[in-house]
Amino acid sequence: AQTVTQSQPEMSVQEAETVTLSCTYDTSESDYYLFWYKQPPSRQMILVIRQEAYKQQNATENRFSVNFQKAAKSFSLKISDSQLGDAAMYFCAYLNRDDKIIFGKGTRLHILP
Amino acid sequence: KAGVTQTPRYLIKTRGQQVTLSCSPISGHRSVSWYQQTPGQGLQFLFEYFSETQRNKGNFPGRFSGRQFSNSRSEMNVSTLELGDSALYLCASSLVWTQETQYFGPGTRLLVL
Numbered sequence: 199a200q201t202v203t204q205s206q207p208e209m210s211v212q213e214a215e216t217v218t219l220s221c222t223y224d225t226s227e228s229d230y231y232l233f234w235y236k237q238p239p240s241r242q243m244i245l246v247i248r249q250e251a252y253k254q255q256n257a258t259e260n261r262f263s264v265n266f267q268k269a270a271k272s273f274s275l276k277i278s279d280s281q282l283g284d285a286a287m288y289f290c291a292y293l294n295r296d297d298k299i300i301f302g303k304g305t306r307l308h309i310l311p
Numbered sequence: 312k313a314g315v316t317q318t319p320r321y322l323i324k325t326r327g328q329q330v331t332l333s334c335s336p337i338s339g340h341r342s343v344s345w346y347q348q349t350p351g352q353g354l355q356f357l358f359e360y361f362s363e364t365q366r367n368k369g370n371f372p373g374r375f376s377g378r379q380f381s382n383s384r385s386e387m388n389v390s391t392l393e394l395g396d397s398a399l400y401l402c403a404s405s406l407v408w409t410q411e412t413q414y415f416g417p418g419t420r421l422l423v424l
Contacts (some may be wrong), residue, residue, distance in 0.1 A: 213321075231411055242417045243401060289354060297366070300356070
């Protein structure tokens with residue numbers, strides 16, 4: 199069974215600075231999707247970024263980018279120019295070929311003004 | 312387009328009771344997935360419905376069941392509630408059967424006393 203590990207339960211970053219959230223996963227599959235979801239205090243989950251495993255190019259969405267290392271099974275999220283609205287719980291997730299999604303435990307990100 | 316809606320937003324029940332939660336997907340979306348979120352277990356996949364059929368199921372006991380109606384609205388039922396069922400229940404909808412791109416609702420907070 200696949201597992202997703204987020205080793206940083208909590209992180210803090212100064213406003214306007216850059217922060218990287220870590221995620222590793224374990225799988226024997228070669229084709230899958232990886233996601234980063236954001237859950238602000240309002241609790242509504244929002245998709246931040248998606249990466250297809252067969253694509254070597256790292257996904258980017260405005261200030262959010264990933265560093266996808268398939269061989270190392272690593273999928274980190276970089277947030278540039280951090281803003282107060284980025285404060286949230288961030289979940290790394292893996293979608294397997296059975297179309298079941300597995301979430302990591304999450305990283306709570308604090309933005310310091 | 313209106314987003315995913317869930318009702319009720321908050322619910323208090325006692326052990327042994329049963330509960331029904333409702334989820335209305337984004338108009339045109341035919342797939343609805345349900346998740347349970349607890350501090351201890353994190354986010355866990357419950358089941359997914361597409362075109363009124365359960366396509367996928369997570370590792371939850373039979374007390375957890377669901378259904379989907381012809382208008383794609385979905386209900387989730389938990390019978391014989393236990394204290395451990397206290398959680399945030401999230402539903403997500405997607406256009407087609409895959410969970411590659413899904414949109415989450417605000418969740419229903421269930422407290423079992």
